[in-house]
Amino acid sequence: MKIRTRYAPSPTGRMHVGNLRTALYEYLIARHENGEFILRIEDTDQERFVEGALEIIYNTLAKTGIDYDEGPDNPGDCGPYVQSERVAAGIYMEYALKLIEKGEAYYCFCDKERLDSLRTTVAGKEIMVYDKHCLNLPKEEIEANLAAGKPFVIRQNTPNEGTTTFVDDIYGAITVENSELDDMVLIKSDGYPTYNFANVVDDHLMGITHVVRGNEYLSSTPKYIRLYEAFGWEPPVFVHLPLITDEEHHKLSKRSGHSSFEDLVEQGFLPDAIVNYVSLLGWSPEGNEEIFSLKQLIENFDYRRVNKSPAVFDMAKLRWMNGEYVKVQDFEEYKKYAMPYILKAFNAEAPAEDGSVTTEDGVVLSAESVKKILELMKTRIEIFPDIPEKIDFFNRLPEYDTAMYTHKKMKTDSAISYEILKEILPVLETHNDYSLDSLHELIMDFIAKKGVKNGVVLWPLRTAVSGKQNTPGGAFEIMEILGKDESLRRIRTGIEMLEKAM
C-alpha cells in the first residue's frame, strides 16, 4: 500500500516550529517510502482566519523545500483541498446526515445558556461535558425546530459504556473509557464542520493512510476512532509526535513569540538549518551524524525511530547548527545573506557602484576589502545579525582605554607598546604595498630584526588599528582592509593616547 500523508494547517497566522515539524515528518514519512504528500487547508473557523496566512503557509513550505503532490494550487483527484470549498460543496453535511440516519449522530438545539449551565470549573480550568439532552428528541419536535429555522448543531452519539482502544504507531495501544468521551459537535450552527469531523471525513475521502500529528491529539483520538467506526470506515495508521516545548517545558504556542519559522528567518536563521534542527526534535537517525539536508533526511527518516518524550527547543543548538550551515555555504549565497548586515555596520544603504563602501570616518573600503570582511566573518558567526557588532571598528575607531595595550601573555604593556609603535611607524610609512603578504613579510622582518616575540609587536599594532580587545582577523588582515592611510592614522592616534597616558 502506498503511503499517503497530509499536512492540514489552518490559516491562522505564522507557522510555529511545532507545526513545521509536523509538516516535515508527514512529508518525510511519505517521501521516505515513495508515498504521496498532500496539502489541505483547514479553514473551518471563520473567526480565526488571518489575512495572508495562506501565503505564509505556501511560502514556508516553499522555503523549506517541502513540496506536495496535491494541494489547493495543485489539485489531484480528491479536491477541493480547501475545507471552506468543501463546505460549499455540501460534503460534510452529507456525511453528517448519514450518521444521523444511522443513529450515530443527532440534532442538538441547546442554546448557549443551557450549555453554559453545564460548565464547571475544576482546578482553575473550565470543563464541559454534554449531557445528551437532545439525543432523544421526538421526531416531530426536531422537524418543527428545523422548519422554524431554529439554530442547530449536529453531535456525535458516543456510547457511555464500554471502552475504545486504538493503536498508535509510536505510543502503542491506548484505551479510554467511552464515558470519558464527549458527544462532540460535528457540524457547527453556522453549518461549518468542526475540525474533528472535517478531519476524519477528509482523511478518509482523500485516502490518507497515516495520520501524523502532535500528541496533544492523543487523548481525543478515541473520538475519531468512534467516528470511523460509525461510518464503517477503516481507521488510518496513527502516528502521534512528541511535543516540542519551551525552556519552561510548556507546549510551544504562537504566543511564546520567537517560535515561528518566519520569526526565526527574520532573526537570521537559514531555512535549511531550521529544518535540520527541527527534524532532530523528537527523532534521531541511526548513526551519530546530525547535519542532514532535506534529501538526506528523506533517505534516513524512519518514523519508527520517533521518540515519545517531549523535547525542549534549544536556541543555542539551533544557533550552532546555523553556524555550521553558514560555514559551508557557497560564497555568493552567503554574501546575499551577509551583505545587508555588513552594510548595517557602516550605516550604509548600499555599496557604491564599484562595490566600495565608505565608513562613517570617511574611509573608502574597496570592493576587495568588503569581500575580505565577508570572508573574515564566514567562520565567525552563527547567525547573520552577529555581524555588525563584530566589525563596527572598521566603521569607526572606537574610544578605547590604553590599558588594553597591556597584555601579559603577549609580554607587552603601555610603555613597550609606545616604543614599538613609534619605532614601526616610519617603517610602515615608507611601505606602500598594504597587501596581506607584503605586510606580513615587512612586519615579520621587523620582528626578526628586533629579536622579540611576535606578540610584542603584533598586539599593540592590532590594538591600535582596531581599538578592540579582540577582533576577527589580526593586525595584518585589519591593516590590509583599512589601507595605508587609515592604518597609519590609527597608529598615530594610538601613539598620542599612550603619550598622554604616561
Place this chain on the structure above:
RNA sequence: GGUCCUAUGGUCAAGCGGUCAAGACACCGCCCUUUCACGGCGGUAACCCGGGUUCGAUUCCCGGUAGGAUCACCA
C-alpha cells in the same frame, strides 16, 4: 479534578536484560595561533524513587513521585 502521555547529564539524544551508559549543543581546560573564530585533543556532568520478575535490571511489570497534554460550536 477526571483521563491520557512521558521520565537517561543543563538541553537534544543513543540504548531495546550483562556496556567503563554512545554522540551532539552548552560549559571548562589544553594545543594551534598576533587577539577572536575555525580546527584538533581532553574534561566535568545522567539512568526520578520504591517494590517485584530474573543469576543479573537503565532496559520488563506494578506502585509512587514529578512533569506535560487534554477535557470548546479552536484547531
